[in-house]
Amino acid sequence: MSNKVAIIASNGGLFDAYKVFNIATAAAASEKEVAIFFTFEGLNLIHKQGMHALPMPAGAEHYAEGFAKANVPTIPQLVEMAQELGVTFIACQMTMDVMSLSTDDFIDGIAVGGAVTFLEFAKDAAPSLTF
C-alpha cells in the first residue's frame, strides 16, 4: 500500500481551499506523506494575503453563515496545521514567473519546483488528487 498522497491544487476559491487542506491534513494525520503542488490560481491558497480572503463561488456567499455555524477552522489555521503535520507545499515555478510572484509573496516553509518535482513525488502515490 502506498504511503503517499499527492495533491494538485489548481483553483483559488475558498471551497477549493477546504477540499485541498481537509484532505491533506486528514491524510497527514493518518501518517501519510503528503505533498501539494500549487499551480495557477491554486497559488492563492498559500499567498500571504490572498489566503485570508479567498472568494466564495458566485452565488454561494450565503454559505458564510454555515461555515461559522459548523465551527469550521479557517484556511490559515488549516494551513498551519498541515505544515505542523509535515505536509510539503510545492509552489509551481512556472506559474510564479507568469504571475510575477516570488517566494516572499507566500507563507514560510514552502518549496518551489516544476512539474517534474511533483511527478517524482507522485509516481508511487495513491491516491493522487486534483482540485
Place this chain on the structure above:
Amino acid sequence: MSMKVDFQLDAKGLSCPMPIVKTKKAMADLVDGQILEVSATDKGSKADVAAWAETVGHQYIGTLENDGVLKHYIRKCTNDLIEEVTFDQTIDLEQITNRDGLILDVREEAEFAFGHIEGAKSIPISELDTRLSELDKEQEIYVICRTGKRSDMAAQKLASRGFAKVFNVLPGMTSWKGDLTKNI
C-alpha cells in the same frame, strides 16, 4: 455510564478534519495498550475515527452516543512484532464454552463493554494483581484477550501465584464467531 479510560480528549464542537488531527496528536502521549476516549459532536467522526484507527494500526473499540455527543474508544497498538506466546497450557477458543471453568477476560474495561463472551468475568490485566482473591484456585480458568498476547502474560502471572488450572485461550476474541454480550 462512564468507562474507565487512560486519556480523554474533548473534540466537541470541532468539524472535520479537526477531530482526527486532535486524535492523532493525543495518541502520541499514550503508551501501548492504553485507551483514549474522544468526545466529538461531528457526526462524521464515527466513520472517520474507525477508518483512521484501521489505517494507522490502532484498535477501534467502539462508539457510544449520548445526547448528540459521540464518545469514541481507541486502544493504542504499535503495529509491529508478533510477540511470542510462551505459556504452554493453552486451549482452543472453540472448546471453552463446552467446559465448566471460568472465562477470564483480561482486556480493558472498554473493550469488554463493547463485546464479550456471555458469562465471562472481566479483570483487566493491569488489575489482576490486586484482584486475585476474586478467583478460585480449584476452578479451571480460561484466560482470554483480543489476540492471545495479554492473556499469555496473565496466564503466566496466575500460574506463578499458584493457579494450576490456568489455560491461555488461542486465538483470542478477534476470532470469536459466537454471540457477543455488551454492557453499554
